[in-house]
Every structure is written in C-alpha cells, then in structure tokens.
Amino acid sequence: MNSSGPRFLLTVLGGFLGAGKTTWLRHHLHSGVFRDAILVVNEAARAPVDHVLLGSADRIRVLAGGCACCEGRQKLLRVLCELSASTRISETSEIQRIVLETSGLADPQSIRAAIASDQGLSRCVEVTEVVVIIDAVNGLELLRDEALTRRQIACADCLIVAKTDAVESQDVARLLHALQSLNPTAVRFGAVRGVETPLPDVDACDSRDRRAPPNDQDVGPLFASEIRLGDATWPVFAVWLSALLHARGDELLRVKGIVHAPTGRLLIQAVRRHVQPPEILPGPIDEADGTLVVFGRGHSTEMLQRSLDAFAKAARKAST
Amino acid sequence: MCIACEFPASQGHWTESGTAKGPDAARDRLAMLSALGAALATDGLRVRAAGVWAGFQISTQSGRFENAQNLEEAWTAAEKMLGHAVDPLNPRFIERVRAAVAS
Numbered sequence: 518m519n520s521s522g523p524r525f526l527l528t529v530l531g532g533f534l535g536a537g538k539t540t541w542l543r544h545h546l547h548s549g550v551f552r553d554a555i556l557v558v559n560e561a562a563r564a565p566v567d568h569v570l571l572g573s574a575d576r577i578r579v580l581a582g583g584c585a586c587c588e589g590r591q592k593l594l595r596v597l598c599e600l601s602a603s604t605r606i607s608e609t610s611e612i613q614r615i616v617l618e619t620s621g622l623a624d625p626q627s628i629r630a631a632i633a634s635d636q637g638l639s640r641c642v643e644v645t646e647v648v649v650i651i652d653a654v655n656g657l658e659l660l661r662d663e664a665l666t667r668r669q670i671a672c673a674d675c676l677i678v679a680k681t682d683a684v685e686s687q688d689v690a691r692l693l694h695a696l697q698s699l700n701p702t703a704v705r706f707g708a709v710r711g712v713e714t715p716l717p718d719v720d721a722c723d724s725r726d727r728r729a730p731p732n733d734q735d736v737g738p739l740f741a742s743e744i745r746l747g748d749a750t751w752p753v754f755a756v757w758l759s760a761l762l763h764a765r766g767d768e769l770l771r772v773k774g775i776v777h778a779p780t781g782r783l784l785i786q787a788v789r790r791h792v793q794p795p796e797i798l799p800g801p802i803d804e805a806d807g808t809l810v811v812f813g814r815g816h817s818t819e820m821l822q823r824s825l826d827a828f829a830k831a832a833r834k835a836s837t
Numbered sequence: 838m839c840i841a842c843e844f845p846a847s848q849g850h851w852t853e854s855g856t857a858k859g860p861d862a863a864r865d866r867l868a869m870l871s872a873l874g875a876a877l878a879t880d881g882l883r884v885r886a887a888g889v890w891a892g893f894q895i896s897t898q899s900g901r902f903e904n905a906q907n908l909e910e911a912w913t914a915a916e917k918m919l920g921h922a923v924d925p926l927n928p929r930f931i932e933r934v935r936a937a938v939a940s
Binding site: 543544546547548570710711750751752753754755756757759760761763764765776778779780783784785792793794795796797798799816820821823824827828830831832834835836 | 842843844845846847848851852853854855856857858861865866867868869871872873874875876908909911912913916922923924925926928931934935937938
C-alpha cells in the first residue's frame with residue numbers, strides 16, 4: 518500500500534434515494550471538477566444503473582449488490598485498498614482523489630468511521646468531505662419520516678439542496694430551517710440539475726416548519742426489489758408501472774431501470790409518483806438492461822413479479 | 838440548467854415515450870388499449886380510444902364515462918369511478934387477472 522506518501526482525498530457523496538446524487542455528479546464530471554478523481558459508485562441493488570449515466574468518467578469502479586455502509590462495507594474497504602495500492606499519488610500526479618457515490622440507503626458516517634478504524638487504509642485514504650444531497654421536493658417529508666435521512670444530514674460537511682426550481686422559495690426556506698437545526702455547521706448550496714443556484718435567506722421569511730415532528734416509530738425496513746421485465750412489451754410495462762405508481766406511489770420511494778422500447782433504450786427513473794422524462798441511452802447493452810429496481814415498503818419482489826407477469830399474460834390474451 | 842451532460846430525453850408523457858412511431862404506432866396503441874382494458878375489466882370498467890386524440894375513454898357498464906389524456910389520468914379516472922384505486926399488487930386483483938387469462 519502507498520502508506521508513506523500523500524493520501525488519497527476521499528469525497529463521500531450521500532443522500533436519500535432519488536435525491537439527485539447522480540445528476541449532481543454528472544454535471545460536476547462534465548464541468549471537469551472531478552477530472553483528478555477515480556469514481557466509485559455504490560448501489561444497493563445487484564443491477565446497477567447509475568454508472569451508465571456516469572459514462573463520461575474515465576475511471577470508474579462499480580460496487581453493486583450491497584450498501585457500502587453495511588453489507589457492502591468490506592467490499593468498499595477492499596476496493597479502496599486496491600486503488601491505493603495500485604495508484605501512485607504525488608503532488609503532480611493526475612489522480613489525487615476518490616469520489617464515492619453511495620447508495621441512497623447509506624449512512625455516510627458509518628463509511629467515514631469504517632475507513633478511520635482501518636489503520637492500514639486510513640494511512641492511504643483521508644475522508645476530506647461528506648457531501649449530502651437533499652431533494653427540495655420531498656426533503657421535509659423525508660426528514661420527518663426517515664431516520665436515515667436525518668442521519669445523512671447530520672454528518673454532512675456540505676449540504677446540497679437539489680431541485681429548488683420545482684418548489685416555491687418559501688418551501689426551500691422551510692427545508693433550510695430544518696437542515697439548520699439538524700446540522701448548523703454544514704455549508705449549504707442550492708442546485709438545479711447539478712448547477713449551483715442561490716438559496717433563499719432563511720431569516721428573511723417565515724420558514725418555520727409547522728409539520729409534525731420527526732416520526733421516530735419504526736416504519737419498517739426498506740426493500741430493494743429487482744424484477745425482470747421478460748417479455749413485457751413497452752405498452753404493457755407502461756400500463757403496469759403507471760398503475761403501480763398511482764396506487765402505491767407513497768410506498769415506492771424509488772424506481773429505476775433500463776427498458777428496451779421501440780424508440781430505444783430508455784432510462785426509467787421515478788421518485789414516488791413523479792417519473793422523469795426517460796432519457797434515451799446510447800449503446801452498448803448493459804447487463805442491467807431489462808431489470809427494474811424498486812425501493813420501498815409494503816411489497817415483495819414476488820408480488821411485483823407476479824403482478825407484472827399477470828399483466829403481460831392478460832394483455833397478450835386480450836390482443837389475440 | 839445544464840442539459841449538456843444528459844442524454845436526450847423523450848418528449849411528451851413518459852408512458853408514450855417508448856411507443857413506436859411511424860407505421861408501428863397503431864400496433865403499440867392497440868396493445869396499450871388491450872393491456873389497460875384487461876386490467877380495468879377485472880373491476881367491470883371498459884376502455885376505448887377516445888376518438889381522434891390520443892387519449893382513453895373509461896366507462897362503466899351503466900354508461901358513465903371519463904376521458905383521460907394519458908395512462909396516469911386513466912388510473913385517476915378509474916379510481917374516481919370505482920371509489921378506490923386499481924392496485925396491481927392486490928392479491929385479489931392479480932387472481933382476477935389470472936382467472937381472466939385462464940378462462
């Protein structure tokens with residue numbers, strides 16, 4: 518290991534499911550901010566999607582199938598060890614840092630603690646900054662309902678409030694007020710599609726959040742379900758997913774996947790009931806194609822798969 | 838807003854983003870109507886193409902109807918008419934769909 522020279526600078530990028538981490542990172546890669554970085558992308562699901570969007574990164578490692586703060590922790594530490602062993606760092610070297618995009622289910626503080634407690638690794642890698650993204654649209658609700666979101670916010674050095682263009686500035690101010698009480702020392706920025714935007718002055722408006730206080734009751738674990746689209750055609754898939762989001766949008770926190778349709782290879786991304794306009798991805802076909810990842814509560818992989826398969830069969834019969 | 842770092846996004850409602858264009862458009866449109874109709878039939882609703890525009894008309898057996906511009910609106914219309922949302926994860930719903938396939 519590269520233990521006696523300069524250390525890798527590690528930026529941990531966290532934030533809840535659908536907050537906008539990949540969008541923010543994409544823009545910063547595009548603008549060259551992270552040109553000196555190796556990118557490590559962690560996804561809780563076994564079928565990763567985000568790395569497809571970060572294709573412009575020259576150096577990328579994917580850690581899929583386990584959140585890096587818990588079940589995927591050892592894998593993360595191993596990758597960081599490998600990177601620090603194989604890459605020579607000096608003041609003039611091309612590579613100076615690692616950017617870790619965590620899964621939306623990760624607690625960045627656990628990652629920071631795991632690195633600090635590994636004596637060998639902490640001589641080679643230094644966590645310099647924890648950047649946490651929170652979504653202005655769902656942020657207040659998540660702060661109330663998800664203890665994980667509160668933990669993510671509390672450990673941030675830098676907070677990015679994303680999607681500020683989708684709500685009124687009064688709503689952003691309320692969110693800032695809540696963030697201030699959870700983490701008064703973090704620096705804060707606004708962002709729209711990764712581009713920095715000004716934030717409203719919290720003191721200048723009535724920003725008190727009059728909603729219910731944090732819900733500390735156990736709301737049950739979040740599941741990542743992966744379902745295969747199989748022979749479901751685009752029309753069947755669109756009918757099924759639109760029905761699912763309409764009926765269960767409050768329980769399904771995040772849906773993402775790559776679907777092959779007559780118009781191309783489409784990236785499907787939803788946060789609760791809101792579906793982003795699907796991006797048309799270039800080739801080549803990735804192993805994640807044809808798999809839909811659904812994060813949420815109140816369902817199982819079997820339920821989702823049975824439901825989609827039943828739709829596909831019924832549609833086939835109806836069209837014959 | 839930065840669009841330079843994104844791939845091009847499809848236009849229109851997301852449920853239409855994967856639908857074939859050109860000569861195959863009618864085939865996909867029919868397939869969508871069939872899939873929607875099969876799901877709504879389990880609750881006694883019917884669907885048909887809403888005339889010249891690319892929407893749906895959902896109706897009850899008594900003739901009451903609602904128009905919808907896209908699939909999202911179609912599920913909202915169905916909920917309004919039924920008094921509950923059509924839940925694709927409801928085991929009873931799935932059983933009814935499977936029974937309809939088997940019949």
